[in-house]
Amino acid sequence: MFKYLNYLIVFCVLLVFSGCRKSKDTVEFYQLEDSCPPIVRVLLLSEANGCEFASDGQISIYDCNESFLSGQEISDFNKATSDFSVNLTDGKISLDSNSIDSRNLLLVSQNQTIGLNGDEYRGKMVISLAQDNNSFDVMNILSLEDYLKGVVGAEMYSYWEMEALKAQAVASRTYCLYIKKRFATNRNWDMKKSQAHQVYSGIAAETKRVRSAVEQTAGEVLTYKNEAKLDIFPTYYASNCGGHTQNSVDVFGGDNIKPLNGVKCPFCKDIAKKRFFNWEPVSFKKSFVQNRLMERYPSLARLGDIQRIETVRKSDYADFTRATFIKLISSSGEGDFLRAEDFRLAIDRSGLKIKSTGFELTDANDSWVFSNGTGYGHGVGLCQCGAEHIARCGKDYKQILSYYYPDSKLVKIFKDD
């Protein structure tokens, strides 16, 4: 186990706040250390041209290196300034009207929180100039545990049962570490702040109960046996599964992961709002569907006008079915396939109208109609409404997690602060 812990830590724990001074002028912000929470870099603004920062305390600004690991304080910037704007001037970052000859700036607030465009965040901020000098990104850099305090309350109602919140905390922690390990090695951020990864709303999403759920599960992640060793996996979760969770392979492709094979869930029906469990039919003009599909998948243009759309593979459950593969057929009879989840989100990017792939698709002359809608979200992994039901029945978060992620093992990969 000790060997495994080191393995996980090497993969997952990148940068840990240290705050120690290397020399009089150069400040080292982070260091590798395996006993503290990993650092998460959240992309808050992408390709921005301007933004506003604010803090109750002084903000110190550092010219930092590409890895944001260390830097030198820019002493001539007015340290007393706590509110300022950032813009681009002639391809350079400017703070208020001061143009700065640096590609990466790190902002450290005396009081540990910084406001960005009216929202407040823990940790530090990095402003990073794009390669073409035409925009900049803003990343929030903070400990994994502080990050989770801004996620759990954004992804689940903070008044829900404590055990459901704790299950969410473990799922969100594991998911973040998986994304970091799998995708973030060659980029300067780990997570987006949106549903593309998981919703992060900073301090606005925090409550006492949410912080408690994170603290009570500190350092705990889910693993599964991948060949001879334990490994973390993408602990997907979704609002309500409609009665049965999905096999991740049918939704996202990739490897078969036993904890993500899908389980029966008679629990979410009692918790989910009816309009989200059995949703109303929605229709889209055929021309709109055609355009959206071509925008998202330009290679489909070879089909020309799509004449027919058929569900060619689906998951059959007791009370409902979910589409897993869709066939698009042109007037000449040529066809192509899309995963139903990709098809759904290509047409309805928000996922708020076609709420899941639990639909029946019919041709209504100039429109496509999605009816008999069941479930909300992709349906893989933890069913959040189901978790709340199980928690109300008196079960704890470990039982919830082992139900929705069967054959998984809960492991504590770092100690508390």
Ligand SMILES: [Zn+2]
């Ligand atoms: Zn469910």
